Amino acid sequence: MGDEPGSFARGVLAHRHPALIQQVRAAFPYGRRQHEALDALLDEITHGVVEPLGPEDGDHAYWADSGRGYFGRSWYDAPFLWAESYFYRRLLGAVGYFGTGPWRGVDPFAPFKRAELRGDAVEEELRALDALADAPVEERATALLHASLWGNRADLGFRVSAGEPAVGDAAVSALVSDDSALLWQLLPAGASSTVAVVADNAGRELIPDLILVDHLLEHRHAERVVLHVKPYPYYVSDAMTADVVDCLRRLIEAPGEAGRIGGRLWKAMAAGSLEVRTHPFFCAPLPYEEMPEDLRGEFANATLTLLKGDLNYRRLVGDRLWSATASFATRTAYFPGAVAALRTLKSDVIVGLDQGALDALERSGAAWRTSGTHALIQVRG
Numbered sequence: 001m002g003d004e005p006g007s008f009a010r011g012v013l014a015h016r017h018p019a020l021i022q023q024v025r026a027a028f029p030y031g032r033r034q035h036e037a038l039d040a041l042l043d044e045i046t047h048g049v050v051e052p053l054g055p056e057d058g059d060h061a062y063w064a065d066s067g068r069g070y071f072g073r074s075w076y077d078a079p080f081l082w083a084e085s086y087f088y089r090r091l092l093g094a095v096g097y098f099g100t101g102p103w104r105g106v107d108p109f110a111p112f113k114r115a116e117l118r119g120d121a122v123e124e125e126l127r128a129l130d131a132l133a134d135a136p137v138e139e140r141a142t143a144l145l146h147a148s149l150w151g152n153r154a155d156l157g158f159r160v161s162a163g164e165p166a167v168g169d170a171a172v173s174a175l176v177s178d179d180s181a182l183l184w185q186l187l188p189a190g191a192s193s194t195v196a197v198v199a200d201n202a203g204r205e206l207i208p209d210l211i212l213v214d215h216l217l218e219h220r221h222a223e224r225v226v227l228h229v230k231p232y233p234y235y236v237s238d239a240m241t242a243d244v245v246d247c248l249r250r251l252i253e254a255p256g257e258a259g260r261i262g263g264r265l266w267k268a269m270a271a272g273s274l275e276v277r278t279h280p281f282f283c284a285p286l287p288y289e290e291m292p293e294d295l296r297g298e299f300a301n302a303t304l305t306l307l308k309g310d311l312n313y314r315r316l317v318g319d320r321l322w323s324a325t326a327s328f329a330t331r332t333a334y335f336p337g338a339v340a341a342l343r344t345l346k347s348d349v350i351v352g353l354d355q356g357a358l359d360a361l362e363r364s365g366a367a368w369r370t371s372g373t374h375a376l377i378q379v380r381g
Helices: 006-027 030-047 060-066 081-096 110-117 121-134 135-152 171-175 180-186 208-219 240-254 256-271 293-301 309-317 355-364
Strands: 175-178 194-198 225-227 274-278 302-308 339-344 374-380
Touching: 006 030, 006 081, 006 110, 030 194, 060 081, 110 121, 110 240, 121 135, 121 194, 121 208, 121 256, 121 374, 135 180, 135 339, 175 355, 180 374, 194 208, 208 225, 208 240, 208 256, 225 240, 240 256, 240 274, 256 274, 302 309, 309 339
Parallel strands: 175 374, 194 225, 194 302, 225 274, 302 339
Antiparallel strands: 339 374
């Protein structure tokens, strides 16, 4: 819930969402209608109560049902996962994303994604791939897994060259749980495996995900990879199909190893060994335990489903304040097949820690659950 003073959820609702409205307002030359709608949403989330969608909205019935009991109450009185999801739906409505006017289908977060993709940090990380190309295969695999794990701290994984340790001490010590050995055991080279990857963020975080996908295909850990992305803009930086294309173009335009990887991925999509899919559920305010049967069937047919990022983790184990030592295997027992979570910690929810590790983290006095300074790789085979 978002009603606990000082909590992470409270901070998101009270500070992050109002700031995001202002950033979106300034990022486009919106007209009066969009400005008035954004201002009204800002006033609602800061001073008002949760309002329903209008009857003219195509998804009115869905949100009316899922939000039953929350409308007319403070945004802080709704479950955090639902409030976050509904906020982004309302934000898209305010800027006309789902409307019939000229702003229909215009991603309000695109400027932020593209600026990151064209930044110096991405350039530096892509250059680092040239040295990594000569590293032993196992070291390269570990480095690419960690690069995908850390996302916008990808330099922790890419900074590898032949003869150096596969992963820097900083990356290893910041892992609160590491089942990477089991992950590779589930994907032996030469097996006809299908890997489902549920993406998280676009831009600088999606590029290492795609590079890891290339490694899985190139070294035959997977015969086929299905990359699942969001059907519409969500949580600012979440990846859609357009973002996958932007990242592939960024790779192809790069010199050296990055360009070769981009070329292989482009061909893999044409050949069908890499496929991009989406589903409305990925933007739903629901845990994976309530996934629809068609999506459950897709994951059941995969050798391994790899879920990226913090939001997917919250939805995988349930967005509740579990005991940190609760069993990850128990919390994910419902999932239809082997599942792996790669997540940088940016919210309170966590399970699967051993007591010693938890005690050490608590003694540190750091905001280790929410600061993005720690990460985990958890696998249930």
